Amino acid sequence: MTNISQATIKTANYETYLNRSGEGNSEAILFLHGSGPGVAAIANWRYALQACSENYDCLAPDLFGFAQSSHPEILPKNRQDWMDQWVNQVIELLDELNLQKVHVVGNSLGCSIALELLLEYPERFDKVVLMGPGGTPNTKLSAELARAKNFYDNPSRKKLHQIMSWFVNEPEKMAPIIDGIIETRFETAMRPEVQRSNDSIFATATVPVPVTALNRIENQVLLVHGLNDRVCSVDSSYYLVEHLLNAQLHVFGRCGHWTQIEKKDEFNTLIQNYFAGKI
Template sequence: MGSFTSTAVTTGDGVRIAYRLDGDPDKPVLLLSNSIATDLHMWDGQVPALTEHFRLLRYDARGHGESGVPDGPYSLDRLGRDVVELLDALALQKVHVLGLSLGGFVAQWLAIHVPERVDRLVLSNTAAYLGPPQQWDGPIAELLAAPDMRATAETFLGNWFPARMLQGDDEVVEGFRRTLLATRREGVAGSWAVVRDADLRRTATLIRSPTLVIAGEHDTVTSAAHGEELAGIVPGARLAVLPTVHMANVERQEEFLDAVLGFLIERR
């Protein structure tokens, strides 16, 4: 897997952003951006294959993992600027970007607002818009009023994985459950506000990075139709539909890696 470093930077508004670098420093950098209610370990299973070709930069979004949890709501602009400040701190001028779910929104923001920093772009199990906005207000309020993350954790797991993975004691699912239960409610609610307020259906037409959109055929969070819509908005984007629910990188790891690596390392 090569060497790794793990540390943190502090953003301009005083929030700690934890990150980890894995792999050979001489290889091109691939930035991975996570789903809501996960941390950088959501990619652990893919690290060995990806570090054969890339140096991986993973990070915990604000409100998650080892990063700070400021009061919400958060904005997509702020989450995007967290990444820009991280790239600046590491003196990384241009990287490939792979974002899943909320990470896909952040990845779109980067390609729109700092296009010079984004080489190739992979948008997995995500959307340009998940409206109407008011549908998010109830879940945000309920989560902030709940005693803990238990009920929300089970809802997330049911939305992320197929029934066959949720039956029994799947080690991977248990890892995601532990992360969910350890995540602060304020971080999840603040990030839900990002999704509530984001509408990239017009601005995503500005994306010029070569783009691959990956959608899950059985995804109930960001549906295959959302993926098709996004691929139709981003100029020249390709679409790959996998037979998955939401966490395509986990459920169908080999097919996911085939799609990602085939796109990222193809000859120009």
């Protein structure tokens, strides 16, 4: 079993809880998790950290305002303000770790952060994977995501379990995995600072990246989406592959929003072949 280490990395403005495997490998992958009640990087990326550690230095931080990383004392006033904080956190983390250039994999919200990083610091990133992106002009607020946003109106383990079952295409098949993480995720979600940050993030509206900006991103991008994603429709990836200069798209059938878990073996093979220049 691959050893995954945990440490809190202090930088100028943040304390970042970092999950890491494969330290010492010459190429690094930064994994950026998505949003939602009680989300943490390790739950999103455990399988990827195990699968990719033989060849890559794998970094999966809790983002600012999530889980065990630091939370804002003064809440950001809008989504772009949050986005600027996440971009700054990532760059400070990479600087602290002396990593000048890394690959990046984003999931959901993490895709939006990855695109912002490419706009602001393109020289710091090599190849990019965007898995289950949203935040595009044709991204619709699904009923499933709307329910997730309202979790804290009447929070319970049962309600969180229900929400997580909507993230996957075959909830019966994925039940053991959901059951295995529900307690930790609920405990994290109920921490006051986590709820405060979550409420602030979900109270802000996504600001799509302008087409003119997408057209100027030169990094190679692999879009990965579940065909049956009910949280962020595959239409979002069709939009991005149309407007990004150097993009390709892989769609998994019979798969929801958690491609990295529902299709973990195929996903981890796919991204490693992509980073290695085989596809």
